[in-house]
Amino acid sequence: MSEINQHTAILNELLRNSRSSKGIGTIVKPSEAPDFPITAVDGFKRFDKNLRRTIVKPSEAPDFPITAVDGFKRFDKNLRRNNNLREYMVSRLSSLGGSGCEGLRRRISKFLITDNVAVCYNWKGKNTKMPFEKTCSIEVIYESVKLHFPQIEKSDFVTAEATKNWLKYAKSRIIRKRQNSKENAEEIS
Structure with missing residues (x-):
């Protein structure tokens, strides 16, 4: 019985961590980013499950909003x-x-x-x-x-x-x- 309680506690902890941890679509600092595919967003990295690769802001991208x-x-x-x-x-x-x-x-x-x-x-x-x-x-x-x-x-x-x-x-x-x-x-x- 104690083994079941231990597994239940572990599963509850995993569930609690998954709810609070950063997942797909979360913007984080580059140092906090995991190793799976991400896209860069103005100095931050964004997880993007659709693109599956890293995109860096090109030098041709202007400052937004464009004023002229x-x-x-x-x-x-x-x-x-x-x-x-x-x-x-x-x-x-x-x-x-x-x-x-x-x-x-x-x-x-x-x-x-x-x-x-x-x-x-x-x-x-x-x-x-x-x-x-x-x-x-x-x-x-x-x-x-x-x-x-x-x-x-x-x-x-x-x-x-x-x-x-x-x-x-x-x-x-x-x-x-x-x-x-x-x-x-x-x-x-």
């Missing part, structure tokens, strides 16, 4: 030519997480570009704006969402709709931020 239209165009051009950058971005963007496609998409948008860049784009490129649907960035975003939510059939549609809405309301977000900063400045003085 020229910088975004240059980044998009590099995405088309550089597979390492593309693979890194898919992995990095999918690691932003979210409870659904739309949430992940919004996080990706905020991570990639500022509202000042977003106001220069709309989905189709109508009026004086540039088309976001023709950028390589949207392809990377689709791949990132599919990597994070592989089970959702219509993730491209949901992602496109979320992108359209995010771009559409960029000007409103800028105006709201200005109003909030004015109100904060008035409260201080």
Whole structure:
């Protein structure tokens, strides 16, 4: 009987440790990383069961969010030519997480570009704006969402709709931020 209790205690300890230990999808410092496949995420390493190899941040990856239209165009051009950058971005963007496609998409948008860049784009490129649907960035975003939510059939549609809405309301977000900063400045003085 004592042998059974001992095994039960060991199993309970293993179960407790597995719940608290770092597992797939956990971001840790490189020194704490285990020996199985991982991907690098801005100075940290991320376990990635889908890629099965280490991806290091390429030198062509800019600082995010991108604050100028020229910088975004240059980044998009590099995405088309550089597979390492593309693979890194898919992995990095999918690691932003979210409870659904739309949430992940919004996080990706905020991570990639500022509202000042977003106001220069709309989905189709109508009026004086540039088309976001023709950028390589949207392809990377689709791949990132599919990597994070592989089970959702219509993730491209949901992602496109979320992108359209995010771009559409960029000007409103800028105006709201200005109003909030004015109100904060008035409260201080």
